[in-house]
Amino acid sequence: xxxxxxxxxxxxxxxxxxxxxxxxxxxxxxxxxxxxxxxxxxxxxxxxxxxxxxxxxxxxxxxxxxxxxxxxxxxxxxxxxxxxxxxxxxxxxxxxxxxxxxxxxxxxxxxxxxxxxxxxxxxxxxxxxxxxxxxxxxxxxxxxxxxxxxxxxxxxxxxxxxxxxxxxxxxxxxxxxxxxxxxxxxxxxxxxxxxxxxxxxxxxxxxxxxxxxxxxxxxxxxxxxxxxxxxxxxxxxxxxxxxxxxxxxxxxxxxxxxxxxxxxxxxxxxxxxxxxxxxxxxxxxxxxxxxxxxxxxxxxxxxxxxxxxxxxxxxxxxxxxxxxxxxxxxxxxxxxxxxxxxxxxxxxxxxxxxxxxxxxxxxxxxxxxxxxxxxxxxxxxxxxxxxxxxxxxxxx
Numbered sequence: 001x002x003x004x005x006x007x008x009x010x011x012x013x014x015x016x017x018x019x020x021x022x023x024x025x026x027x028x029x030x031x032x033x034x035x036x037x038x039x040x041x042x043x044x045x046x047x048x049x050x051x052x053x054x055x056x057x058x059x060x061x062x063x064x065x066x067x068x069x070x071x072x073x074x075x076x077x078x079x080x081x082x083x084x085x086x087x088x089x090x091x092x093x094x095x096x097x098x099x100x101x102x103x104x105x106x107x108x109x110x111x112x113x114x115x116x117x118x119x120x121x122x123x124x125x126x127x128x129x130x131x132x133x134x135x136x137x138x139x140x141x142x143x144x145x146x147x148x149x150x151x152x153x154x155x156x157x158x159x160x161x162x163x164x165x166x167x168x169x170x171x172x173x174x175x176x177x178x179x180x181x182x183x184x185x186x187x188x189x190x191x192x193x194x195x196x197x198x199x200x201x202x203x204x205x206x207x208x209x210x211x212x213x214x215x216x217x218x219x220x221x222x223x224x225x226x227x228x229x230x231x232x233x234x235x236x237x238x239x240x241x242x243x244x245x246x247x248x249x250x251x252x253x254x255x256x257x258x259x260x261x262x263x264x265x266x267x268x269x270x271x272x273x274x275x276x277x278x279x280x281x282x283x284x285x286x287x288x289x290x291x292x293x294x295x296x297x298x299x300x301x302x303x304x305x306x307x308x309x310x311x312x313x314x315x316x317x318x319x320x321x322x323x324x325x326x327x328x329x330x331x332x333x334x335x336x337x338x339x340x341x342x343x344x345x346x347x348x349x350x351x352x353x354x355x356x357x358x359x360x361x362x363x364x365x366x367x368x369x370x371x372x373x374x375x376x377x378x379x380x381x382x383x384x385x386x387x388x389x390x391x392x393x394x395x396x
Contacts, residue, residue, distance in 0.1 A: 024064040025321055027053075027308060028092045030079060030107070031099040031122055033071035036200045037225040039255045041099040041122040045304040047293050049096070052308035060315050068092060074099075074199065076106040083107050087114045093321050094119065096140075096307045099300070101125040101172035108137045115323050117330075119307040122300050124224070124251060125175035126385065129349040133392035136327050138348040141303030141339070142273045144172070146383040147250050148180035150271030150356045154376065155218055155248055156187040163248075164216035165194035166207050166231060168223040173197075176222040176250055192216050201227060204234045212240055224251040229259045236264065253298035257371050262362040265371075273354050274299035274339055275372050285338035286369075296369040299339075306339035310350075342380060347392035351380040 029049050031041045046069050053065045068086065072079035079100075086092035087110070095111070098104040099122030111118040112134035119138040120128055126143040156163075163184050167173040173196070181191050193214050195207045208231070211219045219240060221228055228249055235247055249256070252270040276286030276296045285305075289297045297305075314329035315321050335342040335350060342352030357372040365371065387395040 023091050024066055025060055025312070025315060026066045026068060026090065026092045027311065028083070028086050028095040029067065029069040029097045029304070030072055030082060030086075030095050030103075031069075031097040032074050033069070035074050036227055037074065037099045037122070039259060040225040040253060040298070041097055041300045041304070044255075044293060044295070044297070044301050045097045045099075045122065048289070048297060048301040048305040049308045051289070051292070052305045052312070056309060056312045060312050061319065061321070065312065072100070072103050074103065076100075076102045079103040080106050080110055083110055084114075087111075087116050093117070093323075094311050096311070097121050097300075097304050098123050100170075101127075101175065102170050104128060105132055105171060108132055108134060111136050117311065117323055117327060119311060121303040121307050124172050126179060126390070127171070127175060129345070129347040129387075130385070130391035131393070133347045133390070133394060135394070136323055138307070138330060138344065138350065140307045140350045141299045142271075142354065143349070143384065144175040144179040145385055146273070146354050146378070147176060147271050148183040149383050150354050150376075150378050151248055151250055151269055152180040152183040152220070153187055154356050155246070155269060156184050156189040160218040160246060160248075161187075161189040162216045163189060163191045163218045163220050164211045164214040165191070165220045165222050166204070166211060167194055167196050168227060169196040169198050172224070173222045177220070180220060180222065180250055194222075197223065197227070197231075199227065202230065204231045205238070207231075208235055208238050208240060212238060212243070212245070216245065218246050218248050220248045220250055222250050225256065226259075228252055229256050232260060232268075233264060241267075253300060254296060254369070254371060255298050255300075257359055258295070258369070262360060262365055262371065265359045266361045268359045269356065269375070270359070271354055271356055271378070272299045272372075273352060274302040275355060275357065275374075276302075276369065277372070278355070278374075281338055290369075302339040306335065306337050309337055310335055345387040345390075345395075347387045347390050347395045349384055349387065349390065351384045353380050354378040354383040
């Protein structure tokens with residue numbers, strides 16, 4: 001009787017552990033696939049993650065790598081519901097991309113609770129590796145501090161010493177305005193005002209009129225995606241630039257410049273962590289991505305490739321997909337891929353060079369997607385907070 005009971009317990013244990021061994025490694029792409037940020041990340045980030053999985057060989061530790069995706073519609077409650085199901089029911093091991101700062105902060109907290117890894121690419125707030133840092137959370141392509149240092153610092157030093165902000169009315173916008181304002185003040189500039197704009201607005205007229213009447217030299221667009229392109233188009237109708245003010249797209253990527261076209265976007269100064277025409281490595285990656293999607297990648301798409309590849313390298317190096325072991329390897333291994341060469345700090349911030357660009361005039365562009373002139377390279381240790389200075393409680 002005792003032997004039979006022990007045998008039954010042994011078989012039950014095997015049955016319980018077998019699915020865990022057989023299920024493989026599962027990665028989730030959770031982002032906006034239908035709204036204001038669909039072009040910014042969306043299905044294009046999914047393709048980048050697929051490229052990383054294929055480049056890695058399709059399996060790790062002898063197990064198949066599976067990719068799942070979902071549209072969070074920029075709703076934190078929906079995102080948490082999807083992620084909770086992924087973690088609890090579908091055995092997803094890591095979630096990445098996570099466009100929209102309010103979503104990323106919510107998933108960051110859930111991942112801490114569930115002891116699962118998330119690698120944020122599309123969201124901007126520097127709080128992710130600051131006061132909201134957690135042991136299993138990482139931030140990859142850029143953040144609001146890096147954007148402020150690049151675009152805010154450059155324009156203020158060049159004489160744009162008065163600023164007015166059009167700010168997206170949620171966590172991302174607040175963080176971007178604050179971090180850029182800090183850089184403006186540090187360089188002797190002054191913020192003369194700001195206005196908060198609801199996400200996915202179609203009419204920017206009242207906000208632009210406030211910016212115009214402020215007489216600020218720089219109108220800082222602390223928004224992203226379609227909100228940025230729409231505000232730039234409507235600013236032209238009000239004659240803001242022709243009237244002597246300059247627009248600063250504080251978060252613009254190649255996708256938004258392409259959406260605007262060079263005629264409308266020419267002269268804009270912006271900061272990105274990647275450009276397809278930087279060097280031979282980025283050009284080779286860009287051409288592969290172009291053949292696959294019909295478009296060149298932005299820093300969000302290339303960053304998602306990098307976050308996915310880096311996670312898989314960490315799993316391989318750890319010899320397990322155990323969260324603690326993989327998180328440790330992510331912080332130990334250098335990053336060296338088509339997106340960037342960098343390192344991951346103790347607070348989860350991936351540090352790499354950022355680039356200050358000016359959008360070319362149509363006459364300067366020699367081929368499709370030839371959009372940027374490189375103005376300056378911002379070294380990673382200048383672009384990003386150190387772990388000690390980030391505000392992360394674990395690194396103070």
